[in-house]
Amino acid sequence: MTHEIIIAGFGGQGIMLMGQLLAYAGMLEKKHVSWIPSYGPEMRGGTANCSVIVSDQVIGAPIVSEPTILIAMNNPSLFKFEQSVQAGGTIIVNSSLVSRDPLRDDVTTIKIPANDIADQLGIKRVANIVTLGAMLKKIDIVEKDSIIKSLNKVFNSKPDIVTLNTVAFERGQLDVIGK
Amino acid sequence: MTHEIIIAGFGGQGIMLMGQLLAYAGMLEKKHVSWIPSYGPEMRGGTANCSVIVSDQVIGAPIVSEPTILIAMNNPSLFKFEQSVQAGGTIIVNSSLVSRDPLRDDVTTIKIPANDIADQLGIKRVANIVTLGAMLKKIDIVEKDSIIKSLNKVFNSKPDIVTLNTVAFERGQLDVIGK
Amino acid sequence: MVEKIFTRPKSLTDVPTHYCPGCHHGLVHRLIAEIIDETHLQATTIGIAPVGCSVLAYDYFNFDMVGAAHGRAPAVATGVKRVHPENLVFTYQGDGDIAAIGCAEIVHAAVRGEKISTIFINNAIYGMTGGQMAPTTLISQVTNTTPYGRCAEGTGKPLRLSEMIATIDGAVYVARVAVHDSIHMTKAKQCIKKAFDIQMKGLGFAMVEVLSTCPTNWGMSPLKAVDWMKENMFPQFPLGVLKASEEVLK
Amino acid sequence: MVEKIFTRPKSLTDVPTHYCPGCHHGLVHRLIAEIIDETHLQATTIGIAPVGCSVLAYDYFNFDMVGAAHGRAPAVATGVKRVHPENLVFTYQGDGDIAAIGCAEIVHAAVRGEKISTIFINNAIYGMTGGQMAPTTLISQVTNTTPYGRCAEGTGKPLRLSEMIATIDGAVYVARVAVHDSIHMTKAKQCIKKAFDIQMKGLGFAMVEVLSTCPTNWGMSPLKAVDWMKENMFPQFPLGVLKASEEVLK
Amino acid sequence: MPKPLFNSERCKGCALCTVACPKKILEISNQFNSKGYYPANCVDVSKCIGCCLCAKACPDIAIEIYK
Amino acid sequence: MPKPLFNSERCKGCALCTVACPKKILEISNQFNSKGYYPANCVDVSKCIGCCLCAKACPDIAIEIYK
Amino acid sequence: MSEKVLMKGNEAIGEAAIAAGCRYYFGYPITPQTELAEYMAKRMAEVNGVFLQAESEVAAINMVYGAAGAGARTMTSSSSPGISLKQEGISYIAGAELPCVIVNISRGGPGLGSIQPSQADYFQATKGGGHGDYRNIVIAPNSVQELVNHTIKAFDLADKYRNPVMVLGDGALGQMMEPVLLPERILASTPKPWAATGLRGRSKPNIINSLYLIPNQLEEHNLRLQKKYYDISKAEVMYEEYNTDEAELIIVAYGITSRIARSAIDKARKDGYKVGLLRPITLWPFPVDIFTKLANTAKAFLTLELSAGQMVEDVRLSVNGCKPVYFYGRMGGMIPSTKEIYGQIVKYYSNGGEQ
Amino acid sequence: MSEKVLMKGNEAIGEAAIAAGCRYYFGYPITPQTELAEYMAKRMAEVNGVFLQAESEVAAINMVYGAAGAGARTMTSSSSPGISLKQEGISYIAGAELPCVIVNISRGGPGLGSIQPSQADYFQATKGGGHGDYRNIVIAPNSVQELVNHTIKAFDLADKYRNPVMVLGDGALGQMMEPVLLPERILASTPKPWAATGLRGRSKPNIINSLYLIPNQLEEHNLRLQKKYYDISKAEVMYEEYNTDEAELIIVAYGITSRIARSAIDKARKDGYKVGLLRPITLWPFPVDIFTKLANTAKAFLTLELSAGQMVEDVRLSVNGCKPVYFYGRMGGMIPSTKEIYGQIVKYYSNGGEQ
Ligand SMILES: Cc1ncc(C[n+]2csc(CCOP(=O)(O)OP(=O)(O)O)c2C)c(N)n1
């Protein structure tokens, strides 16, 4: 199985971190993984996206142009990448910020009001982890455990932050809508 | 017939001019000619030399390494180039400054006390033209007329200087020793 | 009757810029464009864009533009100006572009008294490449290549390029300005106008340094960035006309 | 008893140089070698030769030498010095090398306060390549690339590099000297010694400019060349210590 | 009546105009535009004196002033 | 008795020593050396005061001074 | 560290260099290699090394020249336009026979081009972008792990042959993260008796230099260099074969492109196409011999590059007319998809073995 | 002027450039091309042109970029190390499609090398010493007269294709004097509506630039460039054949070396050896087709260069394995004598047609 994922949103939404956590978790599960940011001119002007591949096969190019999964954290991201998703793929939509449903009828849509949940949790920054939780509830890419381990790695085992993110992850898994 | 000539001496002896006059004269006679200075590190430290080829055939490389004719205007020049002269070739020696005869017995030697003659003429600078006269008396490379024409070109038809050099040239033809 | 009393100058194209929110590049672009409008030079101006965040300046200025290699704008401007001596030719360069890689080119444009004008945007950092040390980066300032803060030992103290250029005879006018409020902006506009005027009169080389913010790479809000600039950059880079030679004062 | 009271310093090899008669390069070589002998630094010195008439300096100095690309001696010296911070590392550069092509490298060695010393031979011309204009060439001076005499219009006025470098914080000591007579030579030696001393104390970047003759390309005898230098170069390039920062004076 | 006209699609929400306005009538809205920026707007046009300071402070020429 | 020793093969005849000598006892000879230069020499060693000014003026270290 | 970590290519190069004993880094920011400089800025301070942001790429390469001449393991890195600026310096380093590592994380050209991945600096890297007859050893890794391994190897080869070694990557390799096993700390201790260190008791000065004014001396020097290059070409060739046994069509690709080729080949093999991959790892010395060998069994070669066709010349030279050599390239930062390459394979077969 | 004059190669280039309407020269002294700069310093003042001694080669090439972008006929010149420094600029010029002429009077390398003649910058000139996929048109004259004719041609080609054109000579050609017929004054009047001149009534700004941030735009730009290069390769190839009919052995040589080859061939023909000369005049585009043709009739090729073997790769690519290609080279400023080349011919025959 090969998951080719594009994660896209504003700068500051923690897009890169989402991708890295996924890749890290995949690595912990001895899967083949790659992550690559878009480092193009889009950087300025506030948008950011990255490609993640998690696969049981050796990975070719790390840059994903036709994703099996798109995580759209805001409107422009959905508009930009929606058409490139493979038929039969999945679009995860941060419904707090994305104002309309995907137009494609050959893909599965998953919705999560990530910012609203994050606001409820009192930490705006964790909308990304909420979304990750939501996605992993619905799509079997990596185990929750691996994500928690990755959180520990990335946040250098700072228990507070890890706990917080774990909670966010779990809320995402709980509140996800779709499929 | 192809004359491959190296002219060598101190900087300031008018070595380059000698070569250019020869080439110019050859050109006026519709011969194939080339001139090239040595522009190596020898420049500093006072020595100078150039290669001239006058030929009735198209010229290959302009740089002469085995001359048919060597004009040695001073000791170091003779020492440096003597051995490279082709068997049967000619060495023209400025006997005012060169302290010994060439050691080669397979070449013709021509001597001219060019500086002494120039001193007698009262213009030290014309030792080069004296030598040119001497050589052309003995070796048929270009006509005297062509040299005079070349002098006119080079000295931009300044009659005084041309006359002076013409006199020097003729004295060289007169006083040459050898062959 | 409804009358527009403030709008986009003709010498700017009507496209959104790629600059980050609050970046001063946009302000300086506008000032230049206003001056060119006011002096009716749009048809005779050739701007030289650098490599830096303002690399796309040729998309924003509404007159002929030449994109130079990183640091080489003064050389490119020289080539352009020699061909079109009657035109207004200016370079627009960041601090990395002008003070690091392009140091020889700006010095020698000044030495030759090249009749060009240089607008030098000093934001104490490499913006375009994501925030590395510039020659103008302040002591203790954290950048991606001075992760522990710039330390004089090893990297030296910030270069005051304008003061250095002012020692060169061919540089007839050197000024340092800022654009963070309307008073400073007025002064900045005067100085840039002066620089252009000097060029059109054929008096020599003129340079105006504009202290600017890079909120993104400084890691602060645009408003905080203005404060940081005032607090930290102004002492190191004093504002004012650093040099105006006699011909210029006449 | 016969005693040698003046002879070749150990830090010079016993070979004839390729320099033209009366060229000051030889004099400066000797001064440097004498200082290195006197301070017992022969075993710890690494010299950087430029491209210019002194390109073969590595044949003449009797210690480790690195030949740099044209203009890049300060960068090369930086690489060497960072690897061997305890060594004496100096660059020896002509005016074309340092002030034209190598302008950015010398400025930034100064900006970094690189702990190297630079001996800068200003003979107002490109010697090695046969006499072209240098940034230091005087107004009206005829060279092969200013056949009608250097004209400020188009080529600018001579660059006073030392004055320019002196504006940089990291340059703690900048002096201009000459070696045409014994008094000036003594002063020159003091200054170069000072520069080396500053380096060994780790105080920063120091540069000594030596006004020199190039009889060959100036087209005059060595003696005339000295007069020409005094008459024409001294006014444009005043001798003296241009900068000595506080640390240095202590 | 002077008034500022905001092009909220061009506005990047930098807030430089809000401090430049002597009348302090400009604020950052909490609705983001299509690029994700929270644009500035005028909360009390009637107080505007047409001084143009907001427009001059705007790096993106997102404000025009009408009189 | 101080005296200058000339290495005439190293001398390039620049004459800088001749003006440096306070005793004016150095002159350029009219015999050139193997490189074509006319080397300097001392015409009256007895007047030499061993001041070394000639040697210091020589770019080619063609002079050594003995005492 | 025997555990894999997830690391960016650019940073992995830095860590590998440090492991290889490099303590002197001189560079200048440029996308897409800047993270390497930034990583070094952080890490060199931790290992008591020198990170120096030069005023330009020209200065950086000459600092490397100085540090290498002084006997240190040293490196610089940049991307295409910056590497062009280093060409004089590289020629000097080759001429003076100084060991150093130069990393090119290349991007689209010509000119300012773009910051996206490209393989259009092949000629510059392998044929000498600088003047004169010289050769860089050029290594082209195709994964973050290989960036690590080959960076270390690069330092060893540099010292072994006193020669510049270029690690040629592209924006994708530099920017991507992959799991990587970092090596234990390696201590470099190649003695360098030729280095400029100060005499320190030695009687003969060491001179670092590339000037030979006398033609026959410069010719001798060049012959010595050529002899060295010959030795390297015999001893240091690296390549990888994948499914080449009995392959009819051999795809030739290096670096990032070789990964896409491999995926396409997997797919094609499943569909019954006899396709294999020959991946040059050293671009210079080029693995000529394996081409000669494979030219016996294969029917054709298809070279795949992110360029208008550069390595393909070396492929043609190696195959020497024995078999047809085809080319497929993308430019400007466009990266072909697996499907696209698969399409090229199918095209070859559907044209009856011709493109 | 219909009378021949004796002129130095370097100066002849300058006079030709002025005849071609070039009024903007930017350069920096370096042996053995300095006379060209010096000549321009004198002559440009006389023709109201601009001679500017830049602070460096880097500055010079960027001034050329500016002047060319502003619509002028412009040029620079240098020798090997200086040409290396220009590589970034050349790539920019190619990317922005600006017409200009670059003269390389090359010398021995690598590094500082020497100031003697060399042909070791062939790779740099023809394959792109700079980054990215681009091509210079490269013309290699072999006499002072050709320096004149081809310098003029270079300006025309540059304008015709909006492309940099390199005139590749060597120290010998630059320094030597030969009789030459100078052309009448030619007025260049190619309209350049794309140039940055100031709007002057035009409504759309002209932009000179090589940045294409969007990959497919940069790819399109590159495809456009490649199309242009293809057109040039079809239309602008120049070469000279000498005694190639029925030649068994074809010597391939360009520039100064071709003259020596010709002399050696004359001698060899007298002695009954069937030897001919194929002289590429454009090194890029390389005269591939004539090789294909001659490969039918000739038995072998012998490439002769003042290098370790650079053009020989293009010869091999052109001959594509049909016939053996041998190589003989000298380096470091050593120039083979006629006798030496004759010796190589005899060697070929005495080995029974093998080297
Ligand atoms: C030869 C070369 N080196 C490096 C770069 C990468 N680069 C692009 S912009 C830049 C620095 C920009 O900083 P600055 O000039 O201060 O402009 P800013 O972005 O801050 O306005 C660098 C290093 C390049 N494009 N070309």
Ligand SMILES: Cc1ncc(C[n+]2csc(CCOP(=O)(O)OP(=O)(O)O)c2C)c(N)n1
């Ligand atoms: C890159 C490069 N450009 C140009 C040259 C040619 N060149 C050699 S020395 C020199 C100038 C020397 O002048 P200067 O530095 O003043 O030293 P001087 O000979 O006067 O002592 C030049 C231009 C070169 N070797 N390399």
Ligand code: SF4
């Ligand atoms: S990175 Fe800095 S300089 Fe560049 S656009 Fe953003 S704020 Fe402006």
Ligand code: SF4
């Ligand atoms: S050319 Fe000038 S600087 Fe060079 S050695 Fe001769 S006199 Fe000295």
Ligand code: SF4
């Ligand atoms: S014009 Fe003046 S008063 Fe009106 S909104 Fe703008 S700044 Fe405020």
Ligand code: SF4
């Ligand atoms: S200054 Fe301009 S961009 Fe910034 S908030 Fe105000 S209107 Fe928006």
Ligand code: SF4
């Ligand atoms: S030592 Fe003094 S007195 Fe004696 S020769 Fe030399 S300069 Fe003259």
Ligand code: SF4
């Ligand atoms: S100074 Fe030296 S080289 Fe000059 S003339 Fe005197 S001894 Fe000879």
Ligand SMILES: [Mg+2]
């Ligand atoms: Mg900046």
Ligand SMILES: [Mg+2]
């Ligand atoms: Mg000089």
